Amino acid sequence: MTYKVHFVGLTYFQALPDGKGRRVLLPDGRFPEGNIQPHLATISVRTPDVKSIDGWRDDQVTYDPFETEFIFSPSTVVLSSADQEGPFEAANLAPRIPQLQKIDPNFKVGANANWIASLEIRQGQIEAWRYPGHPDDGTGPLVAELIVPHEGDVTIAVTERKGWPTRTIVLKPGSEVAFVNTSRGLAPRTQQANHFQIYAELSCVPVTLTAPARTFSPVPESSSAHPAFRSARPATVSPDCVPSCC
Numbered sequence: 001m002t003y004k005v006h007f008v009g010l011t012y013f014q015a016l017p018d019g020k021g022r023r024v025l026l027p028d029g030r031f032p033e034g035n036i037q038p039h040l041a042t043i044s045v046r047t048p049d050v051k052s053i054d055g056w057r058d059d060q061v062t063y064d065p066f067e068t069e070f071i072f073s074p075s076t077v078v079l080s081s082a083d084q085e086g087p088f089e090a091a092n093l094a095p096r097i098p099q100l101q102k103i104d105p106n107f108k109v110g111a112n113a114n115w116i117a118s119l120e121i122r123q124g125q126i127e128a129w130r131y132p133g134h135p136d137d138g139t140g141p142l143v144a145e146l147i148v149p150h151e152g153d154v155t156i157a158v159t160e161r162k163g164w165p166t167r168t169i170v171l172k173p174g175s176e177v178a179f180v181n182t183s184r185g186l187a188p189r190t191q192q193a194n195h196f197q198i199y200a201e202l203s204c205v206p207v208t209l210t211a212p213a214r215t216f217s218p219v220p221e222s223s224s225a226h227p228a229f230r231s232a233r234p235a236t237v238s239p240d241c242v243p244s245c246c
Contacts, residue, residue: 001149001150001151001152001173001174002147002148002149002150002174003080003147003148003150003154003171003173003174003175003176003177004145004146004147004148004176004177004224005079005082005145005146005148005176005177005178005179006143006144006145006146006176006177006178006179006222006224006226006228007024007143007144007145007146007178007179007243008131008143008178008179008180008181008182008228008229009026009039009180009181009182009241009242009243010026010027010029010039010181010182010195010196010198010199010241010242010243010244011024011025011026011144011179011181011243011244012024012025012026012027012100012109012199012202012243012244012245012246013090013093013094013097013126013144013243013244013245013246014109014245014246015246016120016122020085020088020122021085021088021120021121021122021123022090022120022121022126022245023118023119023120023121024117024118024119024120024121025109025113025115025117025118025202026041026115026116026117026118026179026181027113027114027115027116027181027198027199027200027201027202028041028074028114028115028116028198028201029041029116029181029183029195029198029201030116032197032198034197036194036195036197036198037183037195038183039181039182039183039195039198039241040071040180040181040182040183040184041071041072041116041117041179041180041181042069042070042071042072042179042180043069043070043072043077043156043158043169043177043178043179043180044067044068044069044070044177044178044179044180044226044227044228045067045068045070045169045171045175045176045177045178046066046067046068046175046176046226046227047063047064047065047066047067047068048172049171049172049175049176050068050169050170050171051153051170051171051172052168052169052170053070053167053168053169053170054167054168055165055166055167055168056070056167056169059071060072066227067227067228069180070158070167070169072116072117072158072160072167073116073160073161074115074116074117074160074161074162075116075117075118075158075159075160075161076117076118076119076158076159076161077117077118077119077156077157077158077159077179078119078156078157078159079119079121079148079154079155079156079177080148080150080152080153080154080155080156081123081148081149081150082119082120082121082122082123082124082146082148082150083119083120083121083122084122084123085122085123086122086123086124086149087123088121088122088123088124088125089124089125089126090125090126090127091127092127092128093126093127093128093144093245094245095216096127096128096142096215096216096219097128097142097144097216097242097243097244097245098196098211098212098242098244098245099244099245099246100199100207100209100244100245100246101246103209103210103212104207104208104209106203106205106206106207107199107200107202107203107205107207107209108203108204108205109202109203109204110202110203110204110205111204112204113201113202113203113204114201114202115201115202116181117179117181121146123148123149124146124147124148124149125146125147126144126145126146126147127144127145128142128143128144128145128219128243129142129143129144129145129219129220129221129222130142130143130215130219130220130221130222131143131221131222131229132221132222132223132224132225132229132230133221133229133230134221136218136219136221138214138215138216139214139215139239140215140219140239141215141238141239141241141242142215142219142242142243143222143242143243144243145222145224150173151173152173153170153171153172153173154170154171154172154173154174154175154177155168155169155170155171156168156169156170156171156177176224176226178226178228178229180228182195182241183195183241194209194210194211194240195211195238195240195241196209196210196211196240196241196242196244197209197210199244210240211239211240211241211242213239214239215239215242
């Protein structure tokens with residue numbers, strides 16, 4: 001059995017030192033500099049898939065009959081089986097998404113990088129796909145999708161960077177999870193700066209990061225029907241608010 005994880009919006013995939021997997025960092029875009037719309041990081045799941053939650057305050061959870069979202073401040077995250085070493089495949093990730101060191105060679109993740117989520121992936125298959133519903137003309141946003149081999153319930157453990165107690169989400173076997181790190185709603189005309197610059201929050205030196213004008217085409221379209229893509233309040237994405245890598 002497997003379960004699937006989607007990474008929507010600003011997500012950085014860094015090769016682990018031993019080469020066996022990726023460190024995943026969501027840059028903190030809550031308080032961006034310049035005319036960039038603030039970003040919100042959430043964990044989104046199908047409401048019928050939720051078996052139990054523990055440690056979450058009422059103001060950290062929003063839901064309707066289709067989608068439940070968990071809002072968190074800077075935290076480390078552990079996904080069932082994903083952090084355990086095993087077969088790992090990422091051949092269709094880096095060739096399809098922007099590579100930050102190629103955009104600005106000075107980019108380097110700092111020890112005190114300003115991330116809102118950090119997790120490790122040591123097994124599974126991850127690749128980049130086109131956001132559902134967008135044409136394959138090189139201008140559409142991209143998402144990354146991970147398939148994790150795992151039997152039984154899916155547990156997501158979220159521990160705040162400050163070291164506060166761990167909160168958990170337990171989902172039915174085979175569930176789909178989405179990590180969303182995007183602005184919500186359309187940006188006002190006074191906030192049209194490139195969202196991609198938020199990746200600078202991860203760098204230990206100042207960098208200038210602008211998303212490529214076009215994505216790599218062709219990129220297959222994701223077939224997911226996860227509510228993060230198709231609900232009444234889908235994540236707002238654009239070509240400058242996409243996953244990237246080293």
